[in-house]
Amino acid sequence: MTLQMNLLVAGVAILCFAALVFVPWDEETIAPEIVNTPVEKIVSDIDEPIINNFEECIAGGNPAMESYPRQCRTMDGQHFVENIDEPSCDPSYPDVCVTPYPIDLDCDEISYSNFRVIGNDPHGFDRDNDGIGCES
């Protein structure tokens, strides 16, 4: 009885040892889809989609800060500012097209006169504040 149990235990042990030695635990057996995938692809699959600009930041569900231009911050701390085209005409002078402030212009630097001035008149064309710029 005791001898038989010893033999049984020995046999099981030998079988386990044989399994460990001879079963081909090579890379393909473990997980071929991981081993054969470049690390960069695995990382990009795990991470959030790569965000490169403001539009993608918003599209990724990140909130836009109420500023002008609008700004967006991603979960991982990237910061983007909305890319807006600078207006080419200053909105304070709706009847003419004057380069927007902060390029400061004076009346003798533009070809317009007696034009409407609204808003804050950043160029200072309407010094007397009567709503008409560069009176002649």
Ligand SMILES: [Ca+2]
């Ligand atoms: Ca000026």
Ligand SMILES: [Ca+2]
């Ligand atoms: Ca004026």
